[in-house]
Amino acid sequence: MEAGLKPTLVSRAVAKPGWWIFGAAMFAAAWWGQPLVDSAHFENHFFGVFWYSMIVLGLMFWALPSEQFTDGSILERRTMLLGLLPLWRKREAISGFERVELTQEPNVFGKDSVWLSLISSEDGETTRRFVFAYFPASQRGIAKAQQMAGDLSQISGLPFAQAASEV
Structure with missing residues (x-):
């Protein structure tokens, strides 16, 4: 570059x-x-x-x-x-956000969704969320979400926090 x-x-x-x-x-x-x-x-x-x-x-x-x-x-x-x-x-x-996070949400119909968000929290409670992208919770969708989360973390300088049980 x-x-x-x-x-x-x-x-x-x-x-x-x-x-x-x-x-x-x-x-x-x-x-x-x-x-x-x-x-x-x-x-x-x-x-x-x-x-x-x-x-x-x-x-x-x-x-x-x-x-x-x-x-x-x-x-x-x-x-x-x-x-x-x-x-x-x-x-x-x-600068108003603390971390990049992937969250999996169950859907009533079809595959679950994986949401890529930037999170701001206070006392362990999420106070602000900026949803950057969403993906279907298939193997390919999760791989794309993790790749984009890594890219977003690198570009923004924010840590990538991912709960292993969610995705």
């Missing part, structure tokens, strides 16, 4: 296959609902309005993914329009 360049770490929702699959499913659902609008029956128009309002709501969430960024001194969460144009930013200093 050249002198003067700071290492950075970015976690982007648009880099995950699930974001692309959800978008494709929303567009397929919109195409599939066309007969509701083109129908001559009034009842179908009512269901068509409901169908397309739900699709629009889903596309609004899909079109505004978030990404997290750090250069070792600041943490930044950005809400992006289609992953390209930043619309909203929230910045926090890394």
Whole structure:
């Protein structure tokens, strides 16, 4: 790495296959609902309005993914329009956190989730948490989470604390 360049770490929702699959499913659902609008029956128009309002709501969430960024001194969460144009930013200093932590959380459906967070605590109680990324709790997901946690720890200078029983 050249002198003067700071290492950075970015976690982007648009880099995950699930974001692309959800978008494709929303567009397929919109195409599939066309007969509701083109129908001559009034009842179908009512269901068509409901169908397309739900699709629009889903596309609004899909079109505004978030990404997290750090250069070792600041943490930044950005809400992006289609992953390209930043619309909203929230910045926090890394100095306000004490450690990098992986936490596994059980899900009701599907695999558990592994959350990569920066933690600030007081008297053993967590007072602030900045979630940097999440992964499915598969072998590959846990390996990616541990790799990113190590990178985040190295870039931020914060220790990586991981409870062996959780992950």
